[in-house]
Amino acid sequence: MNDLMLNDVLIALLITFAAGLATVLGSALVFFQKTPSPRMLAFGLAFAGGAMVFVSLTEILGKSVSSFGLMFGASGFNYATFSFLAGLIAVMVIDRLIPNPHATLDADDPKFKDSNEAYIKRIGILAALAITAHNFPEGLATFFATLESPTLGAPLALAIAVHNIPEGISIAAPIYYATRDKKLTVFACLISGLAEPLGAILGYLILSPFLSPAVFGMVFGVIAGVMVFLAMDELLPAAKRYSDGHETVYGLVGGMVVMALSLVLFHG
Numbered sequence: 001m002n003d004l005m006l007n008d009v010l011i012a013l014l015i016t017f018a019a020g021l022a023t024v025l026g027s028a029l030v031f032f033q034k035t036p037s038p039r040m041l042a043f044g045l046a047f048a049g050g051a052m053v054f055v056s057l058t059e060i061l062g063k064s065v066s067s068f069g070l071m072f073g074a075s076g077f078n079y080a081t082f083s084f085l086a087g088l089i090a091v092m093v094i095d096r097l098i099p100n101p102h103a104t105l106d107a108d109d110p111k112f113k114d115s116n117e118a119y120i121k122r123i124g125i126l127a128a129l130a131i132t133a134h135n136f137p138e139g140l141a142t143f144f145a146t147l148e149s150p151t152l153g154a155p156l157a158l159a160i161a162v163h164n165i166p167e168g169i170s171i172a173a174p175i176y177y178a179t180r181d182k183k184l185t186v187f188a189c190l191i192s193g194l195a196e197p198l199g200a201i202l203g204y205l206i207l208s209p210f211l212s213p214a215v216f217g218m219v220f221g222v223i224a225g226v227m228v229f230l231a232m233d234e235l236l237p238a239a240k241r242y243s244d245g246h247e248t249v250y251g252l253v254g255g256m257v258v259m260a261l262s263l264v265l266f267h268g
Contacts, residue, residue: 009204012146013197015157016139020196022161023131026168027189030176042243043251048162049235050255055156056227059263060145060220067217079214080221087225091137095233098133128171128188132195135164138230139196140203141223147204148216155262156227159255163235164193 064083069076138160146153168189176185207215239248 008147011150012143012153013200015146015150015153016142016200017194017197019142019157019161019164020135020139020193021190022164023135023168023171023193024186024189026165027172027176027182027185029165029169030172030185031182038242039244039247042239042241042247043254044162045166045235045239045242046248046251047255047258048159049231049239050252051155051159051259052227052231052235052255054256054259055152055159055263056224056231058260059152060227061224063148064217064219064221064224067213067220070213071217072214076217080217083218083221084225084228087222088229089225090222091226091229094133094137095229098129125175125188128175128192131167131171132192135192135195136199136202137223137226139199140219141227142196143200143204144216144219144223148220152263155259159259160196163230166238167192 061080061084064080065077067076068079068083072079142153142157142160145156171189171192172185175188176182179185207219236248236252239251
């Protein structure tokens with residue numbers, strides 16, 4: 001691997017690592033007993049969802065089409081479409097086998113005041129395991145998008161980081177309430193967040209010997225499918241749950257607009 005390629009890989013890994021660490025920020029919010037404003041949280045989650053959907057369908061899927069096109073010509077669109085659908089189906093299967101819990105962000109919620117602290121701790125551990133499993137494909141998506149283009153990967157990493165914060169709270173709230181152990185709580189959130197760079201490293205090690213336009217096309221198509229599913233299944237429903245008005249729609253449109261403008265500026 002030449003120095004330039006190594007530098008690109010390290011930058012992509014660093015950005016993926018930073019996005020994963022946003023999970024730990026959720027534990028800090030629980031420690032200080034300051035939960036985000038529900039309406040602001042709804043806007044932020046929808047904003048991230050809008051950004052992810054837009055960049056997946058316009059940029060990442062487009063890169064899949066162009067990569068496949070280098071080898072298959074006009075048929076590249078068909079291969080990209082099938083890869084996109086494969087990504088949707090794959091993450092759908094993962095979601096069915098390991099459902100991702102959508103715990104409340106309110107540490108004062110009655111279900112966190114159950115006297116059975118062992119049971120509450122178990123909820124937090126199960127949440128950590130489920131979210132960790134879902135973080136692997138997110139890390140892979142961020143890494144390969146950044147490897148192809150840092151100007152594409154950075155906004156995607158920011159969108160994923162926004163959505164990792166409430167996931168961290170979902171892990172931290174039950175564990176911290178049950179144990180009052182800050183180290184254990186942070187450790188659980190950290191392990192879950194580190195699943196993203198770990199997923200990136202494993203994916204790269206497996207695929208690097210076979211990298212070709214077709215492999216990049218497949219990876220980008222699958223990534224686009226995964227990102228769209230995560231936005232529709234996790235971010236937007238969560239945003240609607242915390243919304244008290246039009247925050248979800250405003251956030252969704254705002255995320256798309258900001259992502260679109262950023263891509264226009266970067267391409268300019």
